[in-house]
Amino acid sequence: MxxxxxxxxxxxxxxxxxxxxxxxxxxxxxxxxxxxxxxxxxxxxxxxxxxxxxxxxxxxxxxxxxxxxxxxxxxxxxxxxxxxxxxxxxxxxxxxxxxxxxxxxxxxxxxxxxxxAPRHDYLRAADEAEDGAGFSDGGVGGGGGGGGEPTAPAFSVDRTKRYFAVLAALCEPRLRGAPHAALPTVDQVVERLRPTWPAASRTSVQWNIDYLAVKLRLKPGPETAEPGPRLNGKKESLVSLALRFDLVREDDLLVLAVPPRRALR
Known part of the structure; x- marks a missing residue:
């Protein structure tokens, strides 16, 4: 083959x-x-x-x-x-x-x-139970797995939330085939989101960027006593992380699309 x-x-x-x-x-x-x-x-x-x-x-x-x-x-x-x-x-x-x-x-x-390299090898569906059924501490085929607590996801994002639309807007230029494009400014993100989020503003977009930095663990959360170091290049760090781990793919840019209007009756 x-x-x-x-x-x-x-x-x-x-x-x-x-x-x-x-x-x-x-x-x-x-x-x-x-x-x-x-x-x-x-x-x-x-x-x-x-x-x-x-x-x-x-x-x-x-x-x-x-x-x-x-x-x-x-x-x-x-x-x-x-x-x-x-x-x-x-x-x-x-x-x-x-x-x-x-x-x-x-x-x-x-x-x-x-x-x-179009060939893709995957586990059989029967071996893909939560957290890798068919796996044990010894590796594939060890006869264990299937029990215990499920593995927590590395990055948990909800694609229906505003923060994900903000992240998609930040990633869009590089996902559109310009890998070295400058990232959009906050004002440009506001304009990009306004058709689907009319209330978008500089304040709300910046709040979501700050929230993403905490959610994706680029900064410590409010529950910690230490504020952590100041995060310079926050947008660049978010986009780099999102693209590296496929948190945002080209298909996800649909969240930025304006839904078609219903035909008038």
């Missing part, structure tokens, strides 16, 4: 799109400007003769950087700027993204090689 699909740079010199390459678990694909017939040929003077190697590992893949001096960047196109760097000479660096783009610096050009 193929688990990894490699999509070469968009076009070859003759203008044709090169064929995709499919790898089964354990298979390797070398790439560069002078690889054999089984490799991925990238005809660019700025690419090393043997630039790197991709290895399929089931539900993920690894990248070896065979360049002696050039760092490769692997981007997550859906991850609001998420990326990893693979240093020169690094072997078998694991890549966790489902959709990835290897960016190869090549004499002033940036060549993209896309890698898809």
């Amino acid at each position: 193929y688990s990894i699909i490699v999509v070469p740079p968009p076009t070859t010199e003759d203008g044709r799109d090169p064929a995709q390459r499919r790898l089964a678990p354990g298979e390797r694909l070398a790439f560069g400007r002078a690889v054999g017939a089984d490799g991925l040929l990238i005809e660019h003077d700025g690419v090393s003769r043997r630039a790197g190697e991709i290895t399929a590992q089931g539900a993920f893949w690894t990248l070896s950087n065979l360049s002696g001096h050039q760092t490769y960047v692997v981007e997550n196109p859906e991850g609001a700027g998420e990326h990893i760097k693979v240093a020169p000479g690094r072997l078998d660096a694991p890549v966790p993204f489902e959709f990835s783009r290897i960016v190869l610096p090549a004499a002033g050009d940036l060549l993209p090689v896309e890698v898809w």
